Amino acid sequence: MTIDARRVIADLRELDRLTGGPDGARRVCWTKEWLRARELLRERLEDVGGVAVAQDEAGNLWATLPGDRDGTVAVGSHLDSVPNGGWLDGALGVMAALEVLRAAAADSHRHTAALVDFADEEGARFGRSLFGSSAVAGTLDTRAIEGLRDAEGGALGEVLAEHGVDLERTTAATARRESLIAYLELHIEQGPVLEGEGLPVAAVSGTFGVERYRFSFDGQASHAGTTPMDMRRDAGLAAAGTALAVEQIARRHEGVGTCGRVDLEPGIPTAVAGRADLLVDLRHAQGEPLAAMLAETRAEAARAAAGRGCSMSDSELWRIEPISFDGRLVTAALEAACTGRALPSGALHDAAEMARHLPAAMMFTSSTRGISHAKEEDTPEPDLERAIDAFGRLALRVLRGEVLG
Amino acid sequence: MTIDARRVIADLRELDRLTGGPDGARRVCWTKEWLRARELLRERLEDVGGVAVAQDEAGNLWATLPGDRDGTVAVGSHLDSVPNGGWLDGALGVMAALEVLRAAAADSHRHTAALVDFADEEGARFGRSLFGSSAVAGTLDTRAIEGLRDAEGGALGEVLAEHGVDLERTTAATARRESLIAYLELHIEQGPVLEGEGLPVAAVSGTFGVERYRFSFDGQASHAGTTPMDMRRDAGLAAAGTALAVEQIARRHEGVGTCGRVDLEPGIPTAVAGRADLLVDLRHAQGEPLAAMLAETRAEAARAAAGRGCSMSDSELWRIEPISFDGRLVTAALEAACTGRALPSGALHDAAEMARHLPAAMMFTSSTRGISHAKEEDTPEPDLERAIDAFGRLALRVLRGEVLG
Numbered sequence: 001m002t003i004d005a006r007r008v009i010a011d012l013r014e015l016d017r018l019t020g021g022p023d024g025a026r027r028v029c030w031t032k033e034w035l036r037a038r039e040l041l042r043e044r045l046e047d048v049g050g051v052a053v054a055q056d057e058a059g060n061l062w063a064t065l066p067g068d069r070d071g072t073v074a075v076g077s078h079l080d081s082v083p084n085g086g087w088l089d090g091a092l093g094v095m096a097a098l099e100v101l102r103a104a105a106a107d108s109h110r111h112t113a114a115l116v117d118f119a120d121e122e123g124a125r126f127g128r129s130l131f132g133s134s135a136v137a138g139t140l141d142t143r144a145i146e147g148l149r150d151a152e153g154g155a156l157g158e159v160l161a162e163h164g165v166d167l168e169r170t171t172a173a174t175a176r177r178e179s180l181i182a183y184l185e186l187h188i189e190q191g192p193v194l195e196g197e198g199l200p201v202a203a204v205s206g207t208f209g210v211e212r213y214r215f216s217f218d219g220q221a222s223h224a225g226t227t228p229m230d231m232r233r234d235a236g237l238a239a240a241g242t243a244l245a246v247e248q249i250a251r252r253h254e255g256v257g258t259c260g261r262v263d264l265e266p267g268i269p270t271a272v273a274g275r276a277d278l279l280v281d282l283r284h285a286q287g288e289p290l291a292a293m294l295a296e297t298r299a300e301a302a303r304a305a306a307g308r309g310c311s312m313s314d315s316e317l318w319r320i321e322p323i324s325f326d327g328r329l330v331t332a333a334l335e336a337a338c339t340g341r342a343l344p345s346g347a348l349h350d351a352a353e354m355a356r357h358l359p360a361a362m363m364f365t366s367s368t369r370g371i372s373h374a375k376e377e378d379t380p381e382p383d384l385e386r387a388i389d390a391f392g393r394l395a396l397r398v399l400r401g402e403v404l405g
Numbered sequence: 406m407t408i409d410a411r412r413v414i415a416d417l418r419e420l421d422r423l424t425g426g427p428d429g430a431r432r433v434c435w436t437k438e439w440l441r442a443r444e445l446l447r448e449r450l451e452d453v454g455g456v457a458v459a460q461d462e463a464g465n466l467w468a469t470l471p472g473d474r475d476g477t478v479a480v481g482s483h484l485d486s487v488p489n490g491g492w493l494d495g496a497l498g499v500m501a502a503l504e505v506l507r508a509a510a511a512d513s514h515r516h517t518a519a520l521v522d523f524a525d526e527e528g529a530r531f532g533r534s535l536f537g538s539s540a541v542a543g544t545l546d547t548r549a550i551e552g553l554r555d556a557e558g559g560a561l562g563e564v565l566a567e568h569g570v571d572l573e574r575t576t577a578a579t580a581r582r583e584s585l586i587a588y589l590e591l592h593i594e595q596g597p598v599l600e601g602e603g604l605p606v607a608a609v610s611g612t613f614g615v616e617r618y619r620f621s622f623d624g625q626a627s628h629a630g631t632t633p634m635d636m637r638r639d640a641g642l643a644a645a646g647t648a649l650a651v652e653q654i655a656r657r658h659e660g661v662g663t664c665g666r667v668d669l670e671p672g673i674p675t676a677v678a679g680r681a682d683l684l685v686d687l688r689h690a691q692g693e694p695l696a697a698m699l700a701e702t703r704a705e706a707a708r709a710a711a712g713r714g715c716s717m718s719d720s721e722l723w724r725i726e727p728i729s730f731d732g733r734l735v736t737a738a739l740e741a742a743c744t745g746r747a748l749p750s751g752a753l754h755d756a757a758e759m760a761r762h763l764p765a766a767m768m769f770t771s772s773t774r775g776i777s778h779a780k781e782e783d784t785p786e787p788d789l790e791r792a793i794d795a796f797g798r799l800a801l802r803v804l805r806g807e808v809l810g
Contacts, residue, residue, distance in 0.1 A: 191631025208630055212674055222775055224663035224686045225613055225751030226596025229656050231775070236664060237652055240645035247642055251634050258629035259641060260676045264666055269617055269684035269722070271665045279674035281629045317674070346630030370627055370636070 003103050003392030005385040011095045015040055015079075016087040024375030025087055029080035029120035029131070030059075030159050037079045041094065041117060048101050051115075058135030058173035059119035059165040065101050067112040071181035073399050075100050076116035078132070078350060082124045086377020088188045088384075090121055092365070096186045096388050100395040110399040111181065118350045125150045125159075133350035135173040137357060142167055182329065182398050183354035185362045186391040188379055190347050192370030200383035201390050202341040203333035204362035207352040208255075208283035209322035211294045215242060215301045219310040221266055221274025233309040236264045236273030238301075245300035246280055253293050255284035256346060279317070285344035287322050323352045329361030329394075332403045336394035337363060359404060363391045408508050408797030410790040416500045420445055420484075421492040429780030430492055434485035434525035434536070435464075435564050442484045446499065446522060453506050456520075463540030463578035464524035464570040470506050472517040476586035478804050480505050481521035483537070483755060487529045491782020493593045493789075495526055497770070501591045501793050505800040515804040516586065523755045530555045530564075538755035540578040542762060547572055587734065587803050588759035590767045591796040593784055595752050597775030605788035606795050607746040608738035609767035612757040613660070613688035614727035616699045620647060620706045624715040626671055626679025638714040641669045641678030646712075650705035651685055658698050660689035661751060684722070690749035692727050728757045734766035734799075737808045741799035742768060764809060768796045 018040060019026055019033045026033040038061060045051050045063045053063045064072070077093025097115040104113040118136075123129030126148040134140040146167060148156040157167045187204075189195075194202055219233030243259040250257030258281045264273040280297060284290035298314060305312035322344075334342055345352075345362065354360045365387030368378040379387075397403050423445060424431055424438045431438040443466060450456050450468045458468045469477070482498020502520040509518040523541075528534030531553040539545040551572060553561040562572045592609075594600075599607055624638030648664040655662030663686045669678040685702060689695035703719060710717035727749075739747055750757075750767065759765045770792030773783040784792075802808050 189631060190628050191633070192627075192636050193631075193633060196636065210630070221779075222597075223595050223752055223777060224665060225615070225661065225688050225753070226594060226598075226777075227661065227751070227775060228596070228598060229652065229661060231597050231601065234652075234663075236667070237648060240648045240664075243642060243645045244649070247634065247639075256630060256632065256634060258639075258674070258677055259645075260629060260674045260678055261669055261672050262641070262667060267666050269663070269665050269686045272663055273665055281674045283630050346632070347628055348630070370632060372628060372631075 003099055003389050005388035008095045008099045008388045009381065009384055011044060011098065012087060012091055015091055015095070020087050024084035025081035026083070027079055027081040027085070028083055028124045029122065030125055030163055034080050038117065041079065041098065044098055048105055050105060051101060055164060056173045056176050057165065058132045058170040059160065059163055060132040060136065060173065061117040062176065063101065063115040065104055065113045067110040067399070068108065069111045069401055072112040072114050072179045073395070074114045074116050074180050074183045075185070075395050076118065077185050077187060078118045078121035080120055080122050082122050082373050084375055086372055086374060088377055088379055089190065089372055092188060093186045096391050099388065100392055103392060103396060104399055107396065107399070111401060113399055121350055126156050130348060130350060130353055133353035135170045136176050137353040138171065138174045139353065139356070140170060142170060177357055180358050182404060183351060183358060183360040184395050184398060185349060185351045186387060187349055187362060187364060188372060189364040189367045190370070190372035191367060193343060194364060194366035195368060195370065197341065199339045199341050199366065201337045201363060201365050201387040202339055202343055203330050203337050204325060204364055205330055205342045205344050206285060206322060206324040207345045207348055208285050209287055209290045210318065210320050211282045211290060212317040212319065213280050213314050214317055215278045215280055215312065215314045217276045217305050217310045217312050219274050219308060222272045224270045224272060227272055232272050234272050235276040235310050238304040238308045238310045239276035239278040241304035242278055242301045245304065246297055249293050249296045249300065250282065253284060253289040255282065255289060255293055257282045257293060283346055285322050290322065323355050325355055325361040326359035328403055329359050329398070332397060333361050333363050333394050336390040338390065363387060363394065408504055408794050410793035413500045413504045413793045414786065414789055416449060416503065417492060417496055420496055420500070425492050429489035430486035432484055432486040433488055433529045434527065435530055435568055439485050443522065446484065446503065449503055453510055455510060456506060460569060461578045461581050462570065463537045463575040464565065464568055465537040465541065465578060466522040467581065468506065468520040470509055470518045472515040472804070473513065474516045474806055477517040477519050477584045478800070479519045479521050479585050479588045480590070480800050481523065482590050482592060483523045483526035485525055485527050487527050487778050489780055491777055491779060493782055493784055494595065494777055497593060498591045501796050504793065505797055508797060508801060509804055512801065512804065516806060518804055526755055531561050535753060535755060535758055538758035540575045541581050542758040543576065543579045544758065544761070545575060547575060582762055585763050587809060588756060588763060588765040589800050589803060590754060590756045591792060592754060592767060592769060593777060594769040594772045595777035596772060598748060599769060599771035600773060600775065602746070604744045604746050604771065606742045606768060606770050606792040607744055607748055608735050608742050609730060609750050609769055610735055610747045611690060611727060611729040612750045612753055613690055614692055614695045615723065615725050616687045616695060617723040618685050618719050619722055620683045620685055620717065620719045622681045622710050622715045622717050624679050624713060627677045629675045629677060632677055637677050639677050640681040640715050643709040643713045643715045644681035644683040646709035647683055647706045650709065651702055654698050654701045654705065655687070658689060658694040660687065660694060660698055662687045662698060688751055690727050695727065728760050730760055730766040731764035733808055734764050734803070737802060738766050738768050738799050741795040743795065768792060768799065
């Protein structure tokens with residue numbers, strides 16, 4: 001029995017019919033629609049036969065198909081979506097993993113196969129992304145998140161309890177990784193690179209490191225009509241100059257740099273901004289150029305501030321080191337993809353958390369116009385088929401022990 | 406009897422004691438504190454003797470002291486303040502006008518003197534500034550403002566009714582200007598120019614014209630991690646480039662140009678901005694350079710947009726032509742100031758509305774560090790004395806018919 005990519009696409013269409021619609025996917029974690037998605041997954045898993053399904057302490061769903069070799073190879077992603085999300089983000093990897101289990105069920109002399117559907121990868125309701133996978137990786141700090149509330153004021157702990165998850169005990173999910181020898185994930189690229197190169201599928205070499213900072217500029221709020229240009233201390237223009245510098249810095253280092261939010265105070269058209277808060281997100285696949293990008297951004301922000309009589313300070317919002325996937329798995333993914341292309345992932349994925357402790361790798365399929373986290377998210381069906389097929393071949397080789405030895 | 410500047414300062418201190426405090430002035434129009442301020446003014450006017458006090462259809466307070474020459478010279482400003490405002494903005498002009506009435510009461514062979522305290526110059530509660538003076542000038546469009554509500558949802562019409570003002574009948578206030586032959590106003594500069602030049606008082610030559618526009622940039626929202634720099638259509642950077650261009654344009658034309666607010670969408674640190682709305686406020690004392698500033702801003706915005714694959718559109722938010730005050734009155738104000746300095750006003754004032762129909766002029770006194778609309782607003786007492794004295798001399802000359810003949 002081999003991989004049937006058309007069956008995976010049919011499962012995805014059915015999932016979309018149940019939990020999507022004209023406004024996009026509605027599978028926000030810890031909601032009824034998310035439970036409905038898992039219900040479909042459980043129904044499909046029952047049909048495979050011989051699969052044991054369980055939810056771990058962090059709400060991750062594990063479906064295990066025993067093998068006759070030691071060790072477990074996990075394949076998966078996440079069923080949860082952002083509000084008005086796309087039909088493929090996360091769901092593709094879970095449904096492809098389901099197909100891997102189907103194919104593995106007919107295969108002998110292999111490791112145990114485990115499908116994992118990680119809980120709350122998106123963090124759409126409470127703002128903490130990679131919830132389930134970081135619990136398994138042991139990087140979830142429950143103290144830091146116990147105070148989180150959703151937009152309606154619902155407390156994280158109470159909402160989790162409704163879903164059979166005790167926030168205090170989520171760290172016990174780390175036990176799940178003890179038997180794991182590899183983690184594999186198929187995902188859409190969520191960017192325009194593969195489409196631009198005309199490639200349906202590629203290996204992923206690792207995930208970008210991220211330095212996310214708030215740069216604050218303090219000048220002097222003053223009247224837009226009465227303050228001559230040469231007597232201004234305009235914090236907003238210092239931020240504007242910094243945003244343009246970030247773009248040049250990112251280009252120079254072949255990374256990415258984004259200023260997606262800026263807040264001016266008092267923030268009215270009739271006042272020079274006395275304060276500006278600029279959020280800067282810098283990413284690079286390698287640590288050294290990433291550090292250089294941050295240092296240069298600091299220097300340019302200080303220069304922009306000084307040039308306008310403003311002061312500048314910065315504070316770290318979030319950071320993660322670049323993560324390289326396992327070399328043997330990346331090579332095998334390249335072989336399976338047959339496109340000779342490996343690219344780093346600019347977005348974060350559950351695989352980045354898993355890669356902290358075990359050999360992990362990902363494959364990407366193309367994203368139409370690079371759009372994701374939106375109802376327009378799509379991938380041409382021929383690309384989906386090629387990618388599901390290639391990912392299935394990779395997973396079956398790893399399950400047979402042909403890659404990691 | 407002549408002008409007693411110290412009495413004016415004492416009146417201002419008493420007003421501040423009653424309606425100000427550690428958080429600044431609390432005289433927002435159509436509130437109890439504003440009524441308390443008017444109560445103090447009415448008490449002081451009673452002490453003058455021979456003064457008839459009335460509220461017009463737009464809520465403006467008129468205190469009239471009959472003269473023996475035809476025509477009425479109005480002197481005034483506004484008692485209302487922004488929330489947490491300063492003690493001098495508006496109040497200085499009203500209390501100085503009170504002193505003019507005191508001095509005029511002892512004077513014979515003069516025009517009728519009228520103190521006017523315009524209602525809602527600031528527009529702090531409903532967002533429509535110059536309310537009372539524009540009603541008198543006939544430029545208040547009641548249809549356009551009848552739907553306004555305050556932050557608590559209170560309807561403009563209902564709040565006005567509580568203060569004896571029928572929104573439908575405000576236009577009847579235009580009758581007030583029939584007898585007027587001149588309008589004079591003393592105000593703080595609200596900018597740093599006079600302080601910078603070491604001058605306590607100056608004549609005001611007119612008010613800046615204003616072109617206030619929204620520039621909207623449409624690009625493509627995309628993932629901050631997965632979208633390579635050369636595949637972005639970043640609307641936020643187009644806005645940043647435009648803001649920096651506005652600064653250069655304003656400098657080149659010796660006007661002022663401000664970008665005090667920008668809104669990015671989706672407005673999160675992990676997404677390239679697909680849309681940016683930039684509010685641009687351009688001001689100049691002359692119409693021709695102001696028009697050039699707008700044209701150049703449009704061209705630079707279009708260039709910034711095109712350079713990043715964005716589209717650009719602009720829409721007018723508000724505009725007013727530059728207004729020149731009456732030449733004879735400005736000359737007399739220069740003589741009274743004895744500093745040889747006349748400067749245009751970058752801020753709008755009730756005088757700009759009055760100047761549409763009759764000879765008007767203003768005088769400015771210095772503003773410490775140029776700060777206004779804040780509790781820190783201040784003017785050194787010696788400057789206040791010089792300015793009140795100079796303004797009083799100007800007003801008495803105009804009342805005696807020595808300036809307009």
